[in-house]
Amino acid sequence: MTSQNLARTIEQAREAALEELRGLTGEEGLEEWRVRYLGRRGRLTAALRSLGTLAQEERRVVGAQANQAKALLEESLAQARRRVRESRIAGLAQEERIDVTRPGRPVAMGRFHPLTRILREICDAFESMGFQVVEGPEVEWDRYNFEMLNIPRDHPARDMWNTLWIDQEDDEGRQSMLLRTHTSPMQARTMERVKPPVRVIVPGKCYRYEATDATHEWHFYQVEGLAVDEGITLANLKGTLYEFARRLFGAERKVRFRCDYFPFVEPGVEMAIDCFACEGAGCRICREAGWIEILGAGMVHPKVLEGVGYDPAVHTGFAFGMGPERIAMLKYGIEDIRLFYSNDLRFLRQF
Ligand code: YSA
Numbered sequence: 001m002t003s004q005n006l007a008r009t010i011e012q013a014r015e016a017a018l019e020e021l022r023g024l025t026g027e028e029g030l031e032e033w034r035v036r037y038l039g040r041r042g043r044l045t046a047a048l049r050s051l052g053t054l055a056q057e058e059r060r061v062v063g064a065q066a067n068q069a070k071a072l073l074e075e076s077l078a079q080a081r082r083r084v085r086e087s088r089i090a091g092l093a094q095e096e097r098i099d100v101t102r103p104g105r106p107v108a109m110g111r112f113h114p115l116t117r118i119l120r121e122i123c124d125a126f127e128s129m130g131f132q133v134v135e136g137p138e139v140e141w142d143r144y145n146f147e148m149l150n151i152p153r154d155h156p157a158r159d160m161w162n163t164l165w166i167d168q169e170d171d172e173g174r175q176s177m178l179l180r181t182h183t184s185p186m187q188a189r190t191m192e193r194v195k196p197p198v199r200v201i202v203p204g205k206c207y208r209y210e211a212t213d214a215t216h217e218w219h220f221y222q223v224e225g226l227a228v229d230e231g232i233t234l235a236n237l238k239g240t241l242y243e244f245a246r247r248l249f250g251a252e253r254k255v256r257f258r259c260d261y262f263p264f265v266e267p268g269v270e271m272a273i274d275c276f277a278c279e280g281a282g283c284r285i286c287r288e289a290g291w292i293e294i295l296g297a298g299m300v301h302p303k304v305l306e307g308v309g310y311d312p313a314v315h316t317g318f319a320f321g322m323g324p325e326r327i328a329m330l331k332y333g334i335e336d337i338r339l340f341y342s343n344d345l346r347f348l349r350q351f
Helices: 003-022 027-038 043-053 056-095 114-127 156-160 185-193 234-249 302-307 324-332 337-341
Strands: 139-141 164-169 175-179 198-207 219-229 255-260 265-274 291-300 316-322
Touching: 003 027, 003 043, 003 056, 027 043, 027 056, 043 056, 114 198, 114 219, 114 234, 114 324, 185 198, 185 219, 185 302, 219 234, 219 291, 219 324, 234 255, 234 265, 234 291, 234 316, 234 324, 255 291, 265 316, 291 302, 291 324, 316 324, 324 337
Parallel strands: none
Antiparallel strands: 139 175, 164 175, 198 219, 219 316, 255 265, 265 291, 291 316
């Protein structure tokens, strides 16, 4: 190619490029334009590559013209990019303009699950009586769930708690780990850790392999209570639980204590409250009893105290384990325990 032809080619490429650039409004179009003129196979780049075919003097003159054209196109591209970016931002600002006069959208307020509420109320009531809240593991050793509570293997009392076992065997090939059936294992765990006086309550989840009905779930909460000191008697237990019932249900609610059996207490009692639905007359909810049992309790068995290294001749204590679901049912007039775990918003929104 002659030097005049090459100079013309450069001139034409430059004019065409500038002309095209003026019509471009998008970033994609600008990139395509760059590839077409300034890319490795672009029109101007090809012209620059042909410079090598010219004589030295011609190459100097046409080369200077080519470099100027290249610099001009690069600068024009940079300007075009700025222009496109600015107009995009201006467009966005226009689109997203905030109308401060529009009414705000209502904020959806969350609320506590009724069981969370009742657990907090129970804990508050006992904390104000000097108890401290502690928590323990839901996956428990047989040793704590049964043996340290005076329930050795093959003891018939184990039948009261149909258990969900974990695949974990001890040295003798016997199952040794389970989902705890009650919060009572925390009695031994706490007493192993601290010396008397002890005053703790333990909220937590429990599991039993049992059929569900209006008052029974296979997983449910319990709140355990334990007080050990010198001179603690059954009167202290009754006084504490009466005060608790008064705070939660009001002074007019009836409370009943009856003897009950738990291997880890002596003597043992159960506490019930008159049925909210039939006021004691007997109905489906209370299984015609007129009363709904809410907790088991008693004086800590001397063997349990000895097992953790306490001297039962010096220290005595009471313990209790209650079901917060049953307490919430009584307090809010809920007829079926399964409602707590069905995640039905029509139910939950009422609290
Ligand atoms: C007894 C004496 C003590 O010194 C300390 C604690 C206890 C309680 C004992 N550990 C226990 O679990 N007794 S219990 O089987 O009668 O359960 C206690 C409470 O848990 C019941 O009164 C009931 O309110 C609740 N509960 C038991 N099984 C339940 C349940 N709630 C819902 N669904 C179930 N399946």
